[in-house]
Amino acid sequence: MAYVEREIRRLVGRAIHHYRLIEDGDRILVALSGGKDSLVMLNILHERRPRVPIDYELKVVTIDLGYEGSNFEPLKGYMRDLGYDFILKRTQIGPLAQSDHNRENPCFLCARLRRKVFFETAQELGCNKVALGHNKDDIIETFLLNTFYRGEISTMVPHQVLFGGKLAIIRPLALVEEDKVRSYARLRDFPEVKDRCPTRGTTRRGQIKNLLGELDKMDRRIKKNIFAALSNVKGEYLLNAHVSFR
Numbered sequence: 001m002a003y004v005e006r007e008i009r010r011l012v013g014r015a016i017h018h019y020r021l022i023e024d025g026d027r028i029l030v031a032l033s034g035g036k037d038s039l040v041m042l043n044i045l046h047e048r049r050p051r052v053p054i055d056y057e058l059k060v061v062t063i064d065l066g067y068e069g070s071n072f073e074p075l076k077g078y079m080r081d082l083g084y085d086f087i088l089k090r091t092q093i094g095p096l097a098q099s100d101h102n103r104e105n106p107c108f109l110c111a112r113l114r115r116k117v118f119f120e121t122a123q124e125l126g127c128n129k130v131a132l133g134h135n136k137d138d139i140i141e142t143f144l145l146n147t148f149y150r151g152e153i154s155t156m157v158p159h160q161v162l163f164g165g166k167l168a169i170i171r172p173l174a175l176v177e178e179d180k181v182r183s184y185a186r187l188r189d190f191p192e193v194k195d196r197c198p199t200r201g202t203t204r205r206g207q208i209k210n211l212l213g214e215l216d217k218m219d220r221r222i223k224k225n226i227f228a229a230l231s232n233v234k235g236e237y238l239l240n241a242h243v244s245f246r
Contacts, residue, residue: 004183011175012044019158021170022129024054028170029127031118032062034075034193036185037133041173043188045131046082059125061087063117065094065110067196074191087125089117098198107203122167134171137178140226141208149204153238155230177223 016022022045030045032038045058060079064070072088079086096102097110118130134156143155158174161167173181200206215222 002187004180004187008040008176008180008184009044009048011180012172013048015158015172015175019170019174021159021172022054022056024056026056026129027125027127028056028058028129028131029118029122029125030058030060030131031114031133032060032075033133034062034072034191035133035195036190037135037138037173037178037181039133039190040176040181040184040188041131041133042082043190045172058084059087059127060084061089061118061121061125063093063114064088064090065114065196066090066092066096067094070193070196072193075193078191087121089121091117093117094197106199107205110197119162119167128166129168129170131170131172133173135173135176135178135181136227137209137212137223139171139174139230140223141205141212143226143230144208144212145204148208153233 022028028045030038030042032042042058042060049056049058062072062075064072072086076086076088091113093110093113097106097113102109122128122130139156143153146152146154156171156174158171160169162169212223
């Protein structure tokens with residue numbers, strides 16, 4: 001077993017244990033986009049099932065965003081090889097999010113509508129959790145995005161309970177850095193679904209990713225320290241929430 005595979009398994013196991021992501025009897029909807037993150041997440045969750053002392057079930061769901069030229073046949077074959085039904089939800093979320101009346105923030109609407117489809121599908125399938133493939137870098141980037149552009153200290157969390165406890169979002173890759181995910185995906189040679197989003201790489205998130213890349217070249221500790229800071233909050237050294245300086 002390659003080092004990167006052992007390391008990702010260790011970090012996913014740590015996240016599951018520390019944040020109580022998966023419990024006995026869970027039925028989990030795995031949100032599979034066809035990108036490296038969701039494929040690595042599915043692969044790790046699938047392979048650990050017979051090795052852990054708890055029983056959980058996976059339902060794999062892919063959303064067709066409606067972009068012309070999207071090909072999901074490679075995913076369909078991969079799901080068949082793993083022993084899962086290939087559940088494809090066809091939508092027009094992509095063109096709607098990119099339409100003229102929504103040019104200012106297509107990513108926000110796309111993410112919101114995709115999440116709505118996953119939530120509705122989870123209910124249809126009797127799933128109590130939805131697993132998303134966000135990694136450690138995504139959590140750091142979201143923190144900076146919310147700080148820079150929304151004026152708030154917040155980010156994605158590894159375990160988010162919704163609807164009065166009826167459903168939860170879990171992020172099993174929360175402790176895994178993106179470069180490790182990329183290396184593992186290359187190692188396994190997963191099927192690839194090309195991202196057809198026309199704004200890919202030109203968004204604010206893309207700018208933040210580039211900024212973090214430059215900072216990482218300057219000092220490898222920076223991303224690690226930002227992530228650590230998210231659970232090392234010293235409230236007595238933050239401004240009073242009731243006083244606005246805008």
